[in-house]
Structures are given as structure tokens and as C-alpha cells.
Amino acid sequence: MRLTRYTDYAMRVLLHLAARGDDGLASIGEIAILYGISQNHLMKVVQDLGKAGFVRTVRGRGGGVALARPADQIVVGQVVRQTEEGFQLVDCAGCVIAPACTLPRALNEATAAFIAVLDKYTLEDLLDRRHQMRALFGITEKAELPA
Amino acid sequence: MRLTRYTDYAMRVLLHLAARGDDGLASIGEIAILYGISQNHLMKVVQDLGKAGFVRTVRGRGGGVALARPADQIVVGQVVRQTEEGFQLVDCAGCVIAPACTLPRALNEATAAFIAVLDKYTLEDLLDRRHQMRALFGITEKAELPA
DNA sequence: CTAATTGATGCGTTGAAAATGCATCTATAA
DNA sequence: TTATAGATGCATTTTCAACGCATCAATTAG
Numbered sequence: 340m341r342l343t344r345y346t347d348y349a350m351r352v353l354l355h356l357a358a359r360g361d362d363g364l365a366s367i368g369e370i371a372i373l374y375g376i377s378q379n380h381l382m383k384v385v386q387d388l389g390k391a392g393f394v395r396t397v398r399g400r401g402g403g404v405a406l407a408r409p410a411d412q413i414v415v416g417q418v419v420r421q422t423e424e425g426f427q428l429v430d431c432a433g434c435v436i437a438p439a440c441t442l443p444r445a446l447n448e449a450t451a452a453f454i455a456v457l458d459k460y461t462l463e464d465l466l467d468r469r470h471q472m473r474a475l476f477g478i479t480e481k482a483e484l485p486a
Numbered sequence: 487m488r489l490t491r492y493t494d495y496a497m498r499v500l501l502h503l504a505a506r507g508d509d510g511l512a513s514i515g516e517i518a519i520l521y522g523i524s525q526n527h528l529m530k531v532v533q534d535l536g537k538a539g540f541v542r543t544v545r546g547r548g549g550g551v552a553l554a555r556p557a558d559q560i561v562v563g564q565v566v567r568q569t570e571e572g573f574q575l576v577d578c579a580g581c582v583i584a585p586a587c588t589l590p591r592a593l594n595e596a597t598a599a600f601i602a603v604l605d606k607y608t609l610e611d612l613l614d615r616r617h618q619m620r621a622l623f624g625i626t627e628k629a630e631l632p633a
Numbered sequence: 634c635t636a637a638t639t640g641a642t643g644c645g646t647t648g649a650a651a652a653t654g655c656a657t658c659t660a661t662a663a
Numbered sequence: 664t665t666a667t668a669g670a671t672g673c674a675t676t677t678t679c680a681a682c683g684c685a686t687c688a689a690t691t692a693g
Contacts, residue, residue, distance in 0.1 A: 341572075341574075341575055342487060342593075347576045347577070350576075354587065354589070366639065366640090374581065379682060383641090386641065397639085398688070399637095399638065399688090400689095401639085402689085415592060423487050425488075428487065428488055428489045429493075430494070434521065435622055439622055440501070440612070441611075441612050442501070442612055445603070445607050445612065446604075450487070452603045456592070456596035457593075465588050467588060472583055490650095491651075492651080492652085513667090514669070526653060527653055529670075529671090533670065536670095543669060544660090544668085545661060545667090545670080546668060547661060548668085549661070
């Protein structure tokens with residue numbers, strides 16, 4: 340059982356934007372380089388996130404991507420639901436016992452439990468090591484000047 | 487998110503054997519034809535189930551497969567754990583933020599919740615339509631003779 | 634108005650893993 | 664001794680995610 344990289348990348352983008360905070364827009368190319376992944380693929384992920392309302396995208400020079408809402412208002416489960424299409428874990432089409440089989444019911448219940456856990460977390464919750472993550476992203480902290 | 491057919495087939499075999507009950511051994515070839523699936527592939531699935539102790543296999547003429555224990559002692563979650571290798575939903579190798587990322591933790595928690603649901607069910611629980619399933623398998627019921 | 638930058642989109646290609654086929658061996662019963 | 668049925672390793676096919684590429688659209692700098 341695995342999630343697609345598509346979902347993985349979606350979360351990476353969101354985490355990056357969340358850790359970044361209000362430091363303006365980030366470009367897709369920049370994020371792709373950061374993670375060492377395909378810009379083309381990432382483009383489609385971001386586009387999807389945009390249509391779903393998780394991020395806002397700005398075209399043209401100086402454009403880029405940013406969270407559409409505060410990190411504490413973006414629920415992980417919602418993101419996964421969006422990017423991981425179809426949670427039908429088995430394909431009953433053509434199975435002779437389908438009419439009498441209750442396995443799908445159990446699997447659906449299990450899937451619901453899976454998502455329910457992810458619905459407990461927001462991006463903000465995943466940022467408890469925010470400073471460390473910002474450092475990994477190469478985001479420099481503003482120096483705390485003495486008053 | 488999907489399960490492999492490998493797991494799907496494993497469950498189909500077990501359900502068949504469970505519905506069959508004590509009517510002797512079933513051959514892998516027979517089961518493969520019943521579901522219209524690859525006998526070669528099914529062979530490996532059954533072999534795996536045998537090594538894991540869910541079924542007992544008998545070689546040679548008149549051989550076949552049967553449940554190793556009563557259906558109410560075979561837990562669905564255990565089967566899935568056996569057949570679905572690796573529940574690591576994402577691949578963090580090479581991800582720059584891995585040291586600070588708590589996403590895997592949330593995913594592991596979600597996966598645990600998933601399996602926990604399947605651990606509530608045994609094969610017997612999935613057989614509440616046992617008669618209907620037996621009919622779909624083409625297993626004829628013994629006539630209930632009046633006393 | 635033009636050029637440069639950045640996202641949007643459709644389509645073709647690649648690659649990795651699952652699924653399947655095949656050949657051969659082993660065990661058991663008639 | 665032969666026929667049947669599982670055991671096992673290796674090769675092949677299939678499938679789908681992942682990725683590349685070409686082109687268009689939007690926005691800004693000059």
C-alpha cells in the first residue's frame with residue numbers, strides 16, 4: 340500500500356509554502372530544484388492544488404505560488420483526498436462473489452479510519468520543527484535585534 | 487491508494503475456502519478458473535498463505551488447499567499485513583526536509599488505524615451471506631432431510 | 634509595445650513494479 | 664509407473680505513474 344509521488348509532492352509543496360510563511364511567492368521551478376524533482380510533474384501538482392483552493396498561483400514575471408489560507412486551516416486529510424484519486428482499494432469488477440462479498444465494506448471502513456487520522460492534522464501541526472525546516476529550505480531567519 | 491491484486495487474490499482464496507468449509511480440499515487450478523484469474527500468480531499467493539500459516543497445502547494427486555484454522559480464527563488484518571508488503575506510504579529517501587518532517591509520523595498513525603479496523607474482522611465475519619456465496623461458488627447445499 | 638518570466642495545458646514517452654507466462658522440480662496417490 | 668497437484672526460479676508482458684516536451688496564456692519590466 341502506497342501513496343503516489345503526486346501526493347507526496349503535493350505535501351512537500353504545501354510544507355514548503357507553510358514554512359516559508361509570508362515571505363512572498365515561491366516559484367515552482369525553485370521548489371522543484373530544492374527537492375530535486377521534475378518541474379513538469381510538480382507543475383501539474385501545483386495546478387491541482389490551485390484548483391482545489393489550497394494555494395493561489397500568480398502568473399507572469401515575479402509570479403509564483405503561496406498558500407491560499409493560513410497553514411492551520413489546511414487539513415492534511417483534505418489534501419490527500421484531493422490528490423490521491425479513488426480510494427477503492429480493490430477492483431470488484433468481474434469478481435464472481437461480488438454480490439455476496441462484504442470485504443469492500445470492511446476496506447471502506449478501514450480507509451475512512453485512515454483518512455480520519457489525517458483529518459486531525461493541519462499543515463501547522465506538521466510544522467512543530469518550523470525553524471529547522473526553514474533552515475533546511477535555506478530560508479534565512481531575520482536576526483533578532485536587541486531593542 | 488490501492489491494494490495489490492496479490493492481496494485481493496489472497497482474500498478471494500481464503501473466502502472461497504471459508505465458504506467451502508469442510509468439503510475437502512480445493513485445488514488452485516479450480517479456484518483460478520472460478521475467478522477467471524492467472525493460475526501461476528495464484529499459485530504464488532497460495533504458497534505465501536501457506537508459509538504464513540493461513541492455509542495448509544497438500545501436494546500430489548488428490549491434493550489441494552484448505553484453511554489451516556477455523557474461519558473465525560483468521561484475522562483479515564493479519565492477512566493483509568502478510569500479503570501487502572511495506573506500509574511505508576511515502577519514500578523519504580532523498581527528501582531534503584526529512585530530518586524535520588513529521589508527515590511520516592502522521593501517515594504511520596493513519597496506517598495503524600487502517601489496519602486496526604481490519605483487525606476487527608475475521609473471515610467468518612465476512613461470511614454473513616455464506617449461503618449466497620456458496621451458491622456463487624457453485625457449491626451445492628446438502629438437502630435438509632426431515633427427521 | 635516588446636521581451637522576459639512564470640504558470641497552464643495537452644500529448645507523447647519512459648520506467649518501474651505488478652502481474653503473468655513458462656519451464657522444471659518435488660511430492661503423493663491410484 | 665504414471666498422472667496429478669503444489670513449489671520455485673526466471674523471463675515476459677502489462678499497466679500506470681512519472682516525466683519530458685512543445686505550446687499557449689498571463690503578467691511585469693523596460
